[in-house]
Amino acid sequence: MRAILALVLTALPALAAAPELPLPGTPSLTEAQPLSTHRIATGPYAGGLPVEAVEGAVTRRIWQVEAPGATTLQILAPLRDALQAAGWQVVFECATRACGGFDFRFEIDVTPAPTMFVDLADYRYLAASKDAARLSMLVSTSGDLAYVQVTDVDPGAEVAAITKSASDPRPAALPAATGDIARDLRERGRAVLADLDFATGSTELAGDSYASLDALAAWMRANPETRVALVGHTDAEGSAEGNMAISRSRADSARAILTGPLGIAPARLETQGVGFFAPLAANDSPAGREANRRVEAVVISTE
Structure with missing residues (x-):
């Protein structure tokens, strides 16, 4: 738990509307597309998922953080605070069953495991806005690891298309091969x-x-x-x-x-x-x- 509370702000590349967040080190995945669409959930799943489809420069970053014993709320709370301190407004937030459980998880856009793991019994989602920019955040855990996916969209930005991964150089849209x-x-x-x-x-x-x-x-x-x-x-x-x-x-x-x-x-x-x-x-x-x-x-x- 102290590992989460003691995190320091880390400077991140100026990609789209990417905010600074209290997460350590380099993301396990950084992906940027100069023009794409990201669907931001604006409410829980109830027979369908209400979304806002935003076009613009899309940046996705995923962290895998050592956080033994931490709850998803303990992981999300300092990130939410950092967003609000940077001028972002939370427009929707939910946890597991209140989100819509299984149905919500499989309606939103999530990078496949092992890069991003989502426990269907324990995850949290947040959507935020800042001027024309939009952002979604998904948090879950597996064992001693916390997984954080942040996707932000800036309709007015232009960035070079990149895909960088600390653990897998392939684009996040493709599944990992069979491997071992x-x-x-x-x-x-x-x-x-x-x-x-x-x-x-x-x-x-x-x-x-x-x-x-x-x-x-x-x-x-x-x-x-x-x-x-x-x-x-x-x-x-x-x-x-x-x-x-x-x-x-x-x-x-x-x-x-x-x-x-x-x-x-x-x-x-x-x-x-x-x-x-x-x-x-x-x-x-x-x-x-x-x-x-x-x-x-x-x-x-x-x-």
Whole structure:
């Protein structure tokens, strides 16, 4: 907790309307676009999300801060105070269930994990304005880490397009690659099986051999006490009901390979489908839709 309270103001690049905030060191991600649109939530989710879509120079910064024991309010409060001291006016603020819980989280624009992690049971959101500029802030925690995403829009500014990341040089709009399945399961409790490709509306895998499934099976053999949920996902084309069924079938396709050729006991694997409600990327491009059609492995039991 003292780490949060003792933070000092850090000078930040003059990108768009980026304010100075009491956060230490260099953001894990800094992304700026000379002209784009950011949707600012102006109220809680209630059958739909009220938003203000603001065009201009968009700057996003994400911090991952050591903050053992800190609550999301303890993290947000000094940041809110710093904004107000700099002349920003808070126009909307909410916490988890008051925001709209799951529905709110998946309606707003969030950089995918591991760069930005959002605990669906504990997060806070803030929207602020300063003259024509607008800003959104999202705060959550995972273990001893606090995650802070700040996105600001200045309609009158012009900046060079940049993307900088202390941990991953790829643009934030794209999901992280599969990487080390064992590491992701151990450190994050989940891993994207990114080499499982599905066409829009399809539940069929092209073959029965995939590096990610081999890696998952090897990890499960090395950790025989674990159980895993395979969670299927879709892009946003089609109905919610249809996509829920398709996403579950995609998870079933992966499970069939794991319990068949790869020899994992069926009792150790369950399948779920969440349709288009947990995207990794925006669904407004072919690349984004392809990234969202996926299966993830989630550790659900270690006993």
